[in-house]
Amino acid sequence: MKSKFSKNRFTQLAAFTVALTIAGTAYAQMMKPEDAIKTRKAGYAFMAWNMGKIKSQVEAPQTYKKDDVLKAAQAIAAINNSGMGALYLPGTDKDVNGEKTRVKPELFTDKEGVAKVAKAFSEAANNLVVAAESGNIDTVKTQFGQVGEQCKACHDKYRKE
Amino acid sequence: MKSKFSKNRFTQLAAFTVALTIAGTAYAQMMKPEDAIKTRKAGYAFMAWNMGKIKSQVEAPQTYKKDDVLKAAQAIAAINNSGMGALYLPGTDKDVNGEKTRVKPELFTDKEGVAKVAKAFSEAANNLVVAAESGNIDTVKTQFGQVGEQCKACHDKYRKE
Numbered sequence: 001m002k003s004k005f006s007k008n009r010f011t012q013l014a015a016f017t018v019a020l021t022i023a024g025t026a027y028a029q030m031m032k033p034e035d036a037i038k039t040r041k042a043g044y045a046f047m048a049w050n051m052g053k054i055k056s057q058v059e060a061p062q063t064y065k066k067d068d069v070l071k072a073a074q075a076i077a078a079i080n081n082s083g084m085g086a087l088y089l090p091g092t093d094k095d096v097n098g099e100k101t102r103v104k105p106e107l108f109t110d111k112e113g114v115a116k117v118a119k120a121f122s123e124a125a126n127n128l129v130v131a132a133e134s135g136n137i138d139t140v141k142t143q144f145g146q147v148g149e150q151c152k153a154c155h156d157k158y159r160k161e
Numbered sequence: 162m163k164s165k166f167s168k169n170r171f172t173q174l175a176a177f178t179v180a181l182t183i184a185g186t187a188y189a190q191m192m193k194p195e196d197a198i199k200t201r202k203a204g205y206a207f208m209a210w211n212m213g214k215i216k217s218q219v220e221a222p223q224t225y226k227k228d229d230v231l232k233a234a235q236a237i238a239a240i241n242n243s244g245m246g247a248l249y250l251p252g253t254d255k256d257v258n259g260e261k262t263r264v265k266p267e268l269f270t271d272k273e274g275v276a277k278v279a280k281a282f283s284e285a286a287n288n289l290v291v292a293a294e295s296g297n298i299d300t301v302k303t304q305f306g307q308v309g310e311q312c313k314a315c316h317d318k319y320r321k322e
Contacts, residue, residue, distance in 0.1 A: 038206065039206055039207060039210045041203070042202070042204075042206040042207045043203075043207045045199065045200055045203040046204045046207055046240060049200045049203075049248075050243055068244070071239070071242050071243045071244060072243055074242065074243070075239040075240050075242070075243035077239070078232070078235040078236040078238070078239035078240070079207060079236050079239070079240065081232050081235065081236070082211055082232045082233055082235070082236035083229070083232060087210075
């Protein structure tokens, strides 16, 4: 009797686990390709705005505000850290339902190259937060340059003109 | 002679400071209204994506991953902390050059009400990061509810249907 109960219990638990896993996976999968493109473009657009704020301050040191640059750097790093890779769903290598993308097909095949630029960008962006925390504008300027280089490295390889 | 030099020097410095301040202000002002609308919508879209990730996990605890929820919460808070208020430029209270906005005109006039919802949302979002750091899904769920309520409070008051 105990054994039978355990088996039923096991079956129930297994079914429950499967159901929940499907629910979780379903969330990622139920995103429409056009929404994935729109969302990743939104992330980059918001990063670019914050890059612009930092750029204007390192180019005009008189306008430098530590807290302003720190918050901009934190937004860039946090957006990138939140797993944008999940937004490159299959089928999002081209315009979908009017949502345009400039991504090159290579981004979906060159796993090694993509991992490399993604890692380099993440490091640069997280280091920009550290630089911004220091409050030293020269440190910020140097690290800002590093982030800019990593933006460009990825654009050159995986973004169309 | 010394006095004259000092005066010239002062005049030069003053002119330089004015030039730099204009450069800094110019950056904010040179943003086109349609770009301001596009950028704030990008920020909210990216927040919404991360809210969705947290929602799916608190609703299916089996899928809960502390690190995933933490990074999502950090993105939401950092985007909000980066000063989205600056994107509500004069003239962005309506669609501009094809860039649509659902903002109500009240957002540009009800300074007190806006400050109140902005403060409440910021507190809720920053507390969500703290909750996510705890790794306790019940704490996350409660605080996620708080953030959702603050999203809704602002939408109800300042966003058109």
